[in-house]
Amino acid sequence: MRQNLSRPHGFEPLAVEGTLPPDLRGTLYRTGPGVYERFNGRSVTHMFEADGVVSSVRLDGASAQGAARAVEGDGYRKETEAGRPLYTSAARWLDRAPRFYRGDIKNTGNTAMWSHQGRLFALMEAAVPIEIDPDTLATVAETNLGCIENAFSAHPHYVASRGASFGFGATFGPRMTVDVYALPDDGPARTIQSFTAPFSTFVHDFIVTDHHLVFMVCPAPMRLLRVLMQTRGMKEWFDWQPERGTEIIAIPIDDPSRITRFTTDAFWFWHVVNAWSEGSVVRAQIPRYPNLASYYDVGENMRDEDLPALYELTIDLERKTCRSELRADLTLEFPHVHPSVRGKQHRATYGVLGWAGSDGERGIARIDEHGEVVDHFTPGADHRVSEPVLVPRHRGGEEEDAYVLTLVHEATREQSYLAVLDAGALDAGPIAKAWFDQVIPETFHGAWIAS
Ligand SMILES: [Fe+2]
Numbered sequence: 001m002r003q004n005l006s007r008p009h010g011f012e013p014l015a016v017e018g019t020l021p022p023d024l025r026g027t028l029y030r031t032g033p034g035v036y037e038r039f040n041g042r043s044v045t046h047m048f049e050a051d052g053v054v055s056s057v058r059l060d061g062a063s064a065q066g067a068a069r070a071v072e073g074d075g076y077r078k079e080t081e082a083g084r085p086l087y088t089s090a091a092r093w094l095d096r097a098p099r100f101y102r103g104d105i106k107n108t109g110n111t112a113m114w115s116h117q118g119r120l121f122a123l124m125e126a127a128v129p130i131e132i133d134p135d136t137l138a139t140v141a142e143t144n145l146g147c148i149e150n151a152f153s154a155h156p157h158y159v160a161s162r163g164a165s166f167g168f169g170a171t172f173g174p175r176m177t178v179d180v181y182a183l184p185d186d187g188p189a190r191t192i193q194s195f196t197a198p199f200s201t202f203v204h205d206f207i208v209t210d211h212h213l214v215f216m217v218c219p220a221p222m223r224l225l226r227v228l229m230q231t232r233g234m235k236e237w238f239d240w241q242p243e244r245g246t247e248i249i250a251i252p253i254d255d256p257s258r259i260t261r262f263t264t265d266a267f268w269f270w271h272v273v274n275a276w277s278e279g280s281v282v283r284a285q286i287p288r289y290p291n292l293a294s295y296y297d298v299g300e301n302m303r304d305e306d307l308p309a310l311y312e313l314t315i316d317l318e319r320k321t322c323r324s325e326l327r328a329d330l331t332l333e334f335p336h337v338h339p340s341v342r343g344k345q346h347r348a349t350y351g352v353l354g355w356a357g358s359d360g361e362r363g364i365a366r367i368d369e370h371g372e373v374v375d376h377f378t379p380g381a382d383h384r385v386s387e388p389v390l391v392p393r394h395r396g397g398e399e400e401d402a403y404v405l406t407l408v409h410e411a412t413r414e415q416s417y418l419a420v421l422d423a424g425a426l427d428a429g430p431i432a433k434a435w436f437d438q439v440i441p442e443t444f445h446g447a448w449i450a451s
Contacts, residue, residue, distance in 0.1 A: 005034045005053045005441055010136050011065040014057065018432035020420065021403065022061040026450035027134065028389060028405050028418065029056045029113040031122050032443030035070050039083060042090045046234035047298055047442075049088040051076055052110030052122055054137050055407065055440045057418045060451075064418070064434035069137040071122050073130050075106035089233050097230040107142055111154035112445035116145075116165060116183060120449070123154040125204065126170070134449070147189040149179050154445065155271075156183065157208035159343065162253065166208050168215070172200040172222060180213060180251060193256035195249055200224065202238060202295070204270050207284045207315075210343050211277040213251045214284070214315060218268045219244035220292050240292040242266035250282065250317050264322035268292050273310070273335040274346050282315040285349070287333055288324060299333070299356035307331050307356055310349070310371065328371030331356050334387035334445075338399040338423075348399040350388045350423070353378075364388045364406055364426055377404075377419070377426040382411040389446045390423060400424030403431075407443055416440040 034053025037043040044050050052071035057064055070076070075087050085091035087099060087106035099105075109122030109130040121129035121143075128148050131140035145152075148169055156167030164184040171177040176197040183189040199221035207214035220238040227237050245263040252258050268289040275284035293306035310328040315321075333355035337346040346369075353365035353376060362385050363378030379385065391403045402423040409416050416439050419430040 002033070002036065002047055003439070003441060004036055005068055005070065006438055008069045009067060010069075011056070011058060011067040014064040014066040014418075014434040014436060016064050016432055016434050017417075018420075018430060020059055020062060020064065020432045020434070023393065024059050024391065024403055024420065025061050026391070026448055027056055027058040028446055028448050029054060029120060029132075029134070030386070030407055030443040030446035031055075031071065031110055031113050032386075032441055033108070033110045034068075034441035035076075037090060038079065038085060041085055045089040048110070048125070049090070049106075049108070049234060050110060051106075051108045052124070053441050053443075054109070054113070054122055054132055055416075055436075055443060056137060057405075057407075057434055059420075059434070066418075066434065066436050067137050068436070068440055071109035071130055071132070072139040073107035073109055073127070074142055075104075075108075093230060100230050101228060109139075110444070113447040114156055114165075115447050115449050116156075117185065120447075123152065123156075125154055125202070126151045126172075128152055145183065145189045147181060147191060149191070152181070153203065153205075155205040157206075159208060159210060159253075161210045161343070166213055166253075168203075168206060170200070170203055172224075174200075174224065176200040176217075178203070178215065180256070192253075193251050193259070195251075195259060195261075197247065197249075205272050207272050207275045207282060208343075209275050209277040209282060211253055212282050212317075213253060214275070214282055215249040215251075216269065217247040217249065218292075219246060219266050220268065220295075235296050238292060238295065242291070248315060248322055250315065260317045260320065262320035262322075265324075267324070268294070269308075270294070271333065271335055273349055273351075274337045274342060276344050280317045282313075282317065283345070284313045284315065285327060285335075286311060286313060287331070287335065287351075294356055302356045308333070310367075326371075328367055330367075330371075330373070332365065332367065336388055336390050338390055338402055339392055340397070341399060346399065350390060350404065352385060352387065364404060364421065366400070366423065366426060375424070375426040377421055377429060379408060379419075379429075384409040384411070384442075385419075386443050387445055388421075389448050391448050391450070398424075405446075405448065407440060407446075409439060409442070414439055
């Protein structure tokens with residue numbers, strides 16, 4: 001929940017309810033905003049500003065160990081030395097404004113976990129990766145991986161056929177520069193292309209297939225003066241200007257110099273479910289939002305007309321067109337597909353059902369190719385589920401041949417637990433639960449590392 005982690009700790013035994021699957025061996029790492037205030041001072045006004053907390057559950061087929069610790073980036077450490085907040089809305093204007101103006105932005109590591117070349121990183125939107133020790137969750141250091149100019153987004157994508165992850169980072173100004181990176185399994189990371197957009201904005205995720213990298217720049221320009229002067233909170237940093245439309249910028253992986261760009265109708269999105277290339281046509285599924293409303297309170301307090309629906313985009317790079325077709329009229333966020341079908345047309349989509357909106361309870365759902373909810377785990381009003389992470393059970397298996405891991409906050413007990421679900425029988429409820437003895441603050445994205 002939107003509160004501080006109360007007790008940081010290294011790996012220690014968790015109480016297990018049910019029976020952990022013997023073939024589920026590895027470690028789940030998750031991160032999310034988890035330090036909202038320090039020094040008994042003001043709380044940040046937007047959850048994206050809070051320092052990250054990395055939480056982890058290690059499973060050995062029979063028992064579970066858990067750990068949780070704050071991410072201590074350079075900004076966090078400077079604040080520790082100063083004994084007061086220096087950044088974000090928690091700090092005095094005189095402390096935060098000059099730092100922000102110099103480009104000294106706090107790196108919180110509060111958005112996603114990423115495993116690359118045997119190392120573990122906590123990521124946020126507008127800063128370099130922060131390396132985390134996988135055995136202690138201690139913060140190692142911020143790193144540019146020898147290549148990152150300024151920032152690295154929280155959503156790099158791994159492409160198995162290329163043996164590489166692809167990521168990007170944005171540099172803000174009157175125009176926005178986006179640097180696109182290839183990060184191979186072996187060897188150094190490199191910049192493969194850069195492009196500029198006519199205004200700075202928030203680009204959270206992008207489309208990646210075996211052949212294309214496609215960016216969607218939604219019409220939410222940053223109010224630059226307001227941001228630079230630090231006179232308003234982060235909720236008021238962006239304008240929604242639908243008349244500008246959404247710009248599509250496509251980069252072929254084999255020839256990154258051949259950029260295709262054009263504008264389509266306005267929408268907002270956070271995440272890409274999955275995407276694949278069919279010649280010069282890219283197909284991608286996204287929870288598509290009509291506007292920016294989901295940004296203000298991160299999915300809370302949303303009106304029905306602001307809710308997303310699941311759409312399939314058909315992006316024709318020769319004709320320079322983008323067609324959006326409704327696939328499912330429901331609010332599904334933190335979407336995932338089985339790892340074996342990433343980059344290919346998939347059948348089953350997993351995600352958090354009811355992530356936004358006031359009616360109904362949150363649950364983990366699987367929807368089929370017709371957009372029907374065919375299976376769901378809805379634990380109740382006092383439970384709050386998080387992103388489902390899929391762990392494949394057998395190579396080459398069906399799209400339901402996986403475990404689904406989700407961290408659940410249980411309000412009545414004021415504790416969080418990891419739920420282990422069968423991806424093919426979500427409605428049977430957890431096979432096992434591994435209980436922390438405290439609440440783990442809300443997490444966004446996780447990474448599973450098999451052992
Ligand atoms: Fe995300």
